[in-house]
Amino acid sequence: MKLPNFTEFEPFKVLRLKMGARKAGHFELFNPDKHLTGKERSELDQQGKQLPLHRLKHFADATWGLKNTRIAVYLEAATDYHLAQCPLTQSWANNQMVWVSTRRTGDLPLGNESSSRQICAECLQLLNYKGFDLQKNRKIAYSKNLIKTFSREEFFRVYTLYPVQGLAEKLA
Numbered sequence: 001m002k003l004p005n006f007t008e009f010e011p012f013k014v015l016r017l018k019m020g021a022r023k024a025g026h027f028e029l030f031n032p033d034k035h036l037t038g039k040e041r042s043e044l045d046q047q048g049k050q051l052p053l054h055r056l057k058h059f060a061d062a063t064w065g066l067k068n069t070r071i072a073v074y075l076e077a078a079t080d081y082h083l084a085q086c087p088l089t090q091s092w093a094n095n096q097m098v099w100v101s102t103r104r105t106g107d108l109p110l111g112n113e114s115s116s117r118q119i120c121a122e123c124l125q126l127l128n129y130k131g132f133d134l135q136k137n138r139k140i141a142y143s144k145n146l147i148k149t150f151s152r153e154e155f156f157r158v159y160t161l162y163p164v165q166g167l168a169e170k171l172a
């Protein structure tokens with residue numbers, strides 16, 4: 001019996017391209033430089049992590065990343081946190097130590113402690129998140145309310161928390 005040759009079968013070729021597989025049988029092995037391990041993911045969620053700013057990725061959609069994951073970024077002494085490369089975060093030095101976390105709800109972790117923080121308005125402005133705009137008079141009340149009711153859980157559904165794929169990194 002002769003089996004059909006599927007390597008040249010057009011619909012499968014298209015599918016392989018969509019999957020990012022260049023050749024039949026090609027797949028990407030787990031790469032710890034690019035992918036977070038299970039342990040790292042749970043650490044980011046529960047304790048957070050302190051890193052110098054230059055270790056973070058500038059994703060092309062203006063969010064911050066660590067390997068293939070989006071993150072919240074914050075300074076220990078501040079009362080806010082950032083989800084985008086807003087002017088404030090851009091003013092930090094490359095070797096500035098920052099906290100990062102992927103926690104979706106409630107306080108953000110600082111190791112074994114945690115703190116209540118507010119989302120940075122500049123970040124929402126930059127992303128124009130849900131039409132956020134403090135520069136338009138008719139949107140000020142709406143935008144201020146968006147800060148109060150802001151949900152990271154919802155944000156990370158719009159901007160998928162993990163895995164971030166095919167998002168070229170902006171040159172910083």
Ligand SMILES: [Zn+2]
Pocket residue numbers: 081082083084085086087088089120121122123
């Ligand atoms: Zn910000």
